Amino acid sequence: MKIWIIGLRGTTATTATVGTLAAQRGLLPLEGLLTETAPFGALPLAEVQTLEFGGCDLSPGHLAGTAHATLAAVGAFPTAVVEAVMPELERISITRGTLRGGGRAVEALAEGEPDLSESAREAIDRITSDLQGFAAGAPAVVVNLASTEPLTDPALASWDLAALEQALDADDSRIPASSLYAYAAVQARLPYINFTPSAGASLPALIELARETGVPLAGRDGKTGETLVKTALAPMFAIRALTVEGWYGTNILGNTDGQVLADPENRASKITSKQGVLEACLGYSPEGDVRIDYFPPLADHKVAWNFIQFRGWGGHRMRMQFTWEGTDAVLAAPLVLDLARLINFAWQRGEAGPIGALGLFFKTPEGSPEMNLHRQYEALLRWVEAGGQQAEPALEDPALRLPAPQRRAS
Numbered sequence: 372m373k374i375w376i377i378g379l380r381g382t383t384a385t386t387a388t389v390g391t392l393a394a395q396r397g398l399l400p401l402e403g404l405l406t407e408t409a410p411f412g413a414l415p416l417a418e419v420q421t422l423e424f425g426g427c428d429l430s431p432g433h434l435a436g437t438a439h440a441t442l443a444a445v446g447a448f449p450t451a452v453v454e455a456v457m458p459e460l461e462r463i464s465i466t467r468g469t470l471r472g473g474g475r476a477v478e479a480l481a482e483g484e485p486d487l488s489e490s491a492r493e494a495i496d497r498i499t500s501d502l503q504g505f506a507a508g509a510p511a512v513v514v515n516l517a518s519t520e521p522l523t524d525p526a527l528a529s530w531d532l533a534a535l536e537q538a539l540d541a542d543d544s545r546i547p548a549s550s551l552y553a554y555a556a557v558q559a560r561l562p563y564i565n566f567t568p569s570a571g572a573s574l575p576a577l578i579e580l581a582r583e584t585g586v587p588l589a590g591r592d593g594k595t596g597e598t599l600v601k602t603a604l605a606p607m608f609a610i611r612a613l614t615v616e617g618w619y620g621t622n623i624l625g626n627t628d629g630q631v632l633a634d635p636e637n638r639a640s641k642i643t644s645k646q647g648v649l650e651a652c653l654g655y656s657p658e659g660d661v662r663i664d665y666f667p668p669l670a671d672h673k674v675a676w677n678f679i680q681f682r683g684w685g686g687h688r689m690r691m692q693f694t695w696e697g698t699d700a701v702l703a704a705p706l707v708l709d710l711a712r713l714i715n716f717a718w719q720r721g722e723a724g725p726i727g728a729l730g731l732f733f734k735t736p737e738g739s740p741e742m743n744l745h746r747q748y749e750a751l752l753r754w755v756e757a758g759g760q761q762a763e764p765a766l767e768d769p770a771l772r773l774p775a776p777q778r779r780a781s
């Protein structure tokens with residue numbers, strides 16, 4: 372199976388690509404992949420050994436040129452491992468992406484003057500042709516790992532497909548690059564995953580197009596750190612009738628993602644994506660805030676500190692704090708592979724539109740209102756076992772009933 376990554380030079384994309392190539396050569400253990408555990412390991416998923424990579428970024432070239440510098444910030448792979456896969460990286464070409472609606476912070480990443488002269492239709496057609504050339508008839512999926520865009524104009528959410536087509540004809544600058552890529556993926560009939568908070572395929576018009584065309588979608592914004600812990604922990608307060616009065620979280624990170632998120636326009640997308648989960652898990656919205664600050668000394672590592680104040684018997688107040696220290700790209704890279712394999716599986720089964728059962732992987736799950744991590748995992752198991760999109764969690768069911776995956780193994 373082939374994986375075409377938007378933002379291929381980025382930290383997550385490079386970590387996923389180099390890690391996979393190294394695992395294929397037996398240089399790294401294949402660890403941290405959900406799809407290698409029961410019951411997923413028994414599914415007819417694309418073998419990791421067969422995965423091939425390609426993609427685009429703001430400037431063309433090949434991955435070998437930037438891999439060392441990008442991976443130095445992550446610190447996950449020994450230099451010898453990166454050297455060993457260099458010949459393959461030299462063969463992974465990066466095509467030119469499109470830069471529209473990325474905001475000042477993303478434009479600043481583009482080398483030299485960003486080329487914004489291409490129309491929306493021209494960009495879609497060029498990218499569709501790149502995708503078709505890359506896939507060359509073989510199974511392939513598209514993953515958005517590009518920088519986070521600012522929030523889109525709310526008007527786009529009211530457009531049907533005809534309105535979107537009209538806006539594309541008029542070269543409406545409100546349609547962001549992430550949605551042009553998503554349109555191209557659907558037009559090329561390739562499953563599309565949005566690992567970022569950007570709009571991507573979440574526009575109702577694009578969902579309509581994906582359903583019409585028979586293309587599965589998954590999104591949005593990978594759940595890899597603070598939000599992962601929150602959606603595992605918040606249900607505990609709910610099922611012990613502990614009232615959460617306040618939940619404050621602050622994140623510091625030092626990578627390029629953090630640099631882009633330092634711009635208030637781009638940060639607003641990420642904060643919106645992080646904010647909805649507590650209300651969905653608890654049934655009410657506690658006081659509190661989510662902060663993100665750029666702190667260069669941390670490079671690709673992220674520190675999140677959360678402070679929770681809750682009430683119990685007789686209204687007595689208690690507190691809990693946790694500190695999460697993660698390496699962003701290391702947490703995200705295996706999810707990219709899991710998602711690529713699972714959406715390809717959905718494609719093989721003829722599913723189209725947002726695959727809600729993949730909500731486990733996202734902060735803003737599309738196609739399912741469920742945010743509780745345990746129930747999301749159950750929904751994924753049901754989807755795998757039942758083989759259909761109807762396998763959604765029962766939201767009114769207060770019990771977690773979390774099964775041990777081993778017991779479900781065939």
Ligand SMILES: NC(=O)c1ccc[n+]([C@@H]2O[C@H](COP(=O)([O-])OP(=O)(O)OC[C@H]3O[C@@H](n4cnc5c(N)ncnc54)[C@H](O)[C@@H]3O)[C@@H](O)[C@H]2O)c1
Binds near residue numbers: 380429627700
């Ligand atoms: N790593 C994680 O844990 C994690 C979790 C959730 C979401 N995400 C999201 O995934 C994305 C990637 O994260 P990262 O840390 O790898 O970021 P990064 O900044 O290292 O990489 C982003 C890449 O996208 C490229 N890019 C920007 N705009 C583009 C466009 N319009 N077309 C093509 N390429 C473009 C940049 O040049 C860069 O190479 C971000 O949006 C981030 O918010 C990451």
